[in-house]
Every structure is written in structure tokens, then in C-alpha cells.
Amino acid sequence: MNSSFCRIVLIGSGNVATRLGKAFRSAGHSVLQVWSRNREHAEVLARELGAEALRHPDAIEATADLVLVAVSDSAIENVLGLRSWDNLLLVHTSGSLPMDVLVPFSTRRGVFYPFQTLSRQVEVNMQEVPVLTEASNENDLALLNHLGKSISGRVQPVSSEERARLHLAGVFCSNFINHMLALGMEYARKEGLDSTLLDPLIRETVRKALENNPREVQTGPAVRGDANVIKKHLSLLESHPDLQKMYTFVTESIQAFHH
Amino acid sequence: MNSSFCRIVLIGSGNVATRLGKAFRSAGHSVLQVWSRNREHAEVLARELGAEALRHPDAIEATADLVLVAVSDSAIENVLGLRSWDNLLLVHTSGSLPMDVLVPFSTRRGVFYPFQTLSRQVEVNMQEVPVLTEASNENDLALLNHLGKSISGRVQPVSSEERARLHLAGVFCSNFINHMLALGMEYARKEGLDSTLLDPLIRETVRKALENNPREVQTGPAVRGDANVIKKHLSLLESHPDLQKMYTFVTESIQAFHH
The missing domain is CATH 3.40.50.720 (NAD(P)-binding Rossmann-like Domain)
Incomplete structure (x- = not known):
């Protein structure tokens, strides 16, 4: 050079x-x-x-x-x-x-x-x-x-080793969150709802996670252990079996992570 | 009033x-x-x-x-x-x-x-x-x-019915993405990596998803069908069995959603 x-x-x-x-x-x-x-x-x-x-x-x-x-x-x-x-x-x-x-x-x-x-x-x-x-x-x-x-x-x-692990963390923090957004927004649209109502919620969730430790700002029925809401959500998803499986899997993961 | x-x-x-x-x-x-x-x-x-x-x-x-x-x-x-x-x-x-x-x-x-x-x-x-x-x-x-x-x-x-479904969509778009961020960032910290390197990736992922249809801007090894990278990630997660299970589950969900 x-x-x-x-x-x-x-x-x-x-x-x-x-x-x-x-x-x-x-x-x-x-x-x-x-x-x-x-x-x-x-x-x-x-x-x-x-x-x-x-x-x-x-x-x-x-x-x-x-x-x-x-x-x-x-x-x-x-x-x-x-x-x-x-x-x-x-x-x-x-x-x-x-x-x-x-x-x-x-x-x-x-x-x-x-x-x-x-x-x-x-x-x-x-x-x-x-x-x-x-x-x-x-x-x-x-x-x-x-x-x-x-x-x-x-x-x-x-190093190559560190880069590979950062890339893996990025799969959770980027590819997987994009997929959750795709599932949630497509569900809303399929149900005839205005999916743009979700935008402020999404922006604030990420802002809050980045300014704090995301473990400590987790909200929602899973971390609250709100069995009634979880049951109701699973029944609303009866005609969406793939979403129902994802809901159950991530809910259990949140509960295991926080207890 | x-x-x-x-x-x-x-x-x-x-x-x-x-x-x-x-x-x-x-x-x-x-x-x-x-x-x-x-x-x-x-x-x-x-x-x-x-x-x-x-x-x-x-x-x-x-x-x-x-x-x-x-x-x-x-x-x-x-x-x-x-x-x-x-x-x-x-x-x-x-x-x-x-x-x-x-x-x-x-x-x-x-x-x-x-x-x-x-x-x-x-x-x-x-x-x-x-x-x-x-x-x-x-x-x-x-x-x-x-x-x-x-x-x-x-x-x-x-209506009550619509509100319940929006709330459910919000679980995917807020509680679940916060959990993915918690998993990814905690993994990075446990591996001794600088987890703040993930911040720009997270912000851009959400900006891009909100300005487009998230289904259409999905990236990563799952949607590319890159079996070698997926296999490597699963082996990196051998000492993190919960993350390994989540990785497998969401990867399969992305592949089913896009094919």
C-alpha cells in the first residue's frame, strides 16, 4: 500500500x-x-x-x-x-x-x-x-x-473463535428476533388487525432491552407465571398450530430462564 | 364530566x-x-x-x-x-x-x-x-x-376480541424478542465477548423489519439453508443445552415458514 x-x-x-x-x-x-x-x-x-x-x-x-x-x-x-x-x-x-x-x-x-x-x-x-x-x-x-x-x-x-461465537449470538439477536416479528405481525394481519399498532411496542421493547439488561426487563404472561393468559393465548392459536407450538416452546424457555 | x-x-x-x-x-x-x-x-x-x-x-x-x-x-x-x-x-x-x-x-x-x-x-x-x-x-x-x-x-x-388478539401478537413481537435478546446477549457475556458489539445489529434488524415486511428481509443460516453453519453453531452450543434446543426449534420454524 x-x-x-x-x-x-x-x-x-x-x-x-x-x-x-x-x-x-x-x-x-x-x-x-x-x-x-x-x-x-x-x-x-x-x-x-x-x-x-x-x-x-x-x-x-x-x-x-x-x-x-x-x-x-x-x-x-x-x-x-x-x-x-x-x-x-x-x-x-x-x-x-x-x-x-x-x-x-x-x-x-x-x-x-x-x-x-x-x-x-x-x-x-x-x-x-x-x-x-x-x-x-x-x-x-x-x-x-x-x-x-x-x-x-x-x-x-x-480471533476466529470469538468471531464465530459473536456470529452465533447474532443469530439469536437478529435472525431469531426478525422471525418472531414475522410470526407476530403476520398473525395480526391474518386476523384482520392493524399490525402497525405493534410498531411502538416493538421499538420500545428493543430500546428498553438495550438500555438495560434484557433479563431484568422481561415482561409478559410467561415471566409473570400468568397461567390464565397463557391458556387463553393457546386457545386463540388453535387454528395456528405452528404458532401454538412456538408459543409453548418460548414460554417454557422464559420460565426456565427466570427460575 | x-x-x-x-x-x-x-x-x-x-x-x-x-x-x-x-x-x-x-x-x-x-x-x-x-x-x-x-x-x-x-x-x-x-x-x-x-x-x-x-x-x-x-x-x-x-x-x-x-x-x-x-x-x-x-x-x-x-x-x-x-x-x-x-x-x-x-x-x-x-x-x-x-x-x-x-x-x-x-x-x-x-x-x-x-x-x-x-x-x-x-x-x-x-x-x-x-x-x-x-x-x-x-x-x-x-x-x-x-x-x-x-x-x-x-x-x-x-373490541375485546381484537384487543386479545393484538395482545397475543404483542407477546411474539415484544416478550419473545426480549427473550431472544436475553439469550443471545447472555451467551455472549458468558463466553467473555463484548456484547455491546451486538447493539448495532439489533437496532438495524428492527429498523429493517419495521420498514419492510419482516418475512422478506429474513437473513441468516436457517433461511439460506446453510447446513454447515447450522451444524457448527449446534456444536458451539454443546455446553449450552437449552440454547441448543432453542436454536434447533427456531431454525426449523424459520425453514417451515419460508418453504
């Missing part, structure tokens, strides 16, 4: 590649090239980033500062097997894969994991996205931290 | 009585009296509201515009059985009880249900709390709507 700006090659054109690519460009870095198995997506993203869309990873620029591999966990090994990488810094963006999956491919390895739910089509304030970094040597870790700090207010080196 | 301000008697001194009592007072209404089975709590709340703390509900002022009964569902009948109510308007604040539980006690009945998670010690912006109203006659419904609009920007008459 000869200046404070990085010269980056992107592999992938999905949610993570799109959000990171745009953030890098906004911060003044160069995205030189984009390669993706989906050539059409690669061309769209390359155009947005002022980059070249490649037909094959063989054409990747050997003088790039890093190659960011933002593809699904199961695709990484196939994609990297398409060429040899000499001395290029290969960096993956996975929450759950250890850095060492890159061992067969290069001596310079790293991880650049944005700890956030990212969608191609949903804007996100990158400054507030924690970036968890890791690298196989100190110079490359410094490079990844520098790159991270140029787009985010919170960059933290984290 | 002779003016635009109401003369209110409060029964109860818990989360709902405290939050509503303060909101009424701020809006210029008079809370005349407070009675609660917990005399000490009644005295504290009465002092805060400039009201009289009663020793027995017999002393309740017969000229009050309404008696707001903000006690737990299971206590309502016992409390109201302590005296006869003549022509007083009795109003409960329960999400799950029908208005008709008040039939044995008075000819004038109503419901005033703040659809929000309320805690005595946590401030809340009442303007953003939907108030769901119901009454046994039109004049009393008008009174409750008037009272609601003086503290909240969103007041809506809702």
Missing part, C-alpha cells in the same frame, strides 16, 4: 460485496475490479463502483492491496481454487468461517467481517457497523484496520 | 398505574385518590400524583368521572368485590381480559389499554403509545377517547 487509499479487488456481487464496495468507494479507495459467478450482477456492481467487471479471476490485478472474497461460505473454496494467488492478500468476510480456510490458497490471509445484517437494496449507515478484523501477519492486520476505520467508527481485531 | 379535565380514581400502584397516573397528571387531569393492596406503594404513588392514598376502597369518591383499575388480571375480581360501585364508570387496563369481566360490578364499564411494555422505573413517551379503548355506552367511550387523546397521539376503539 503506497498511500492511505487501498486498491481493492472484489470477488462477489451480493449483499456484502455491494455494501462494502460502495462504502470503500465513498471513503476514497479504488475498487479496481469485480468478479462474480453471476456475470450480470458483477457488471452492474462494477459500473456502480467505477470498476472493471472481469470474466475470469485469472485477470485479477496482481498489484492490488487486497482481494476481498465476499461470497457465501460454501462457495469460498471453489472460487479460490480457480487460480493461484501468489503473494496476494486474500480476505474473506464470513462470520462463521475461521481465517484458516484460506491456508491452501495464500500465505497472506485476513478476515474483514461487517457485523450487521446487510441487504443489497437496503441502505445502512456503515459508520455504525462494527468491523471485526483478523490477519495472518501484523502488517496486513494494520492494513485491514486502516481500511475498516475509513468506513466505520468501530473496528476491532477478533 | 363537567370540564375537559377528568377526575380519576386509580386502583393499583404498579407499572401501568404509575405510568398512566403520571401521564394523566401531566395532561392536567386530577387523580383524586389511589388505592392499592400494597399500602406503601399507594402512598408513594399518591404523593407523586398529588392524590390521597386510601386505606380501603370504601372511601372512593362517588363523584369521580372514572375508576381506573390497573391491577393484574387475576386480581381484578377480588379487588372489585370489596365494595359496590353504584353508577361509577369502572375501567380496566388489561390486554387480554374482555370488558365483560366487569359485568357483575357496574352498569358502566370500559377498557383503557396502553399497548406498550411499561415499567415503573423506565420513562416512556406516552404520545407514541397506542391506547385501545372500549366502553359499554357511547358517552363513556367518548370520555375514554377524550382522556386517551389528551395523553397519546394514537387512540383507537377496539
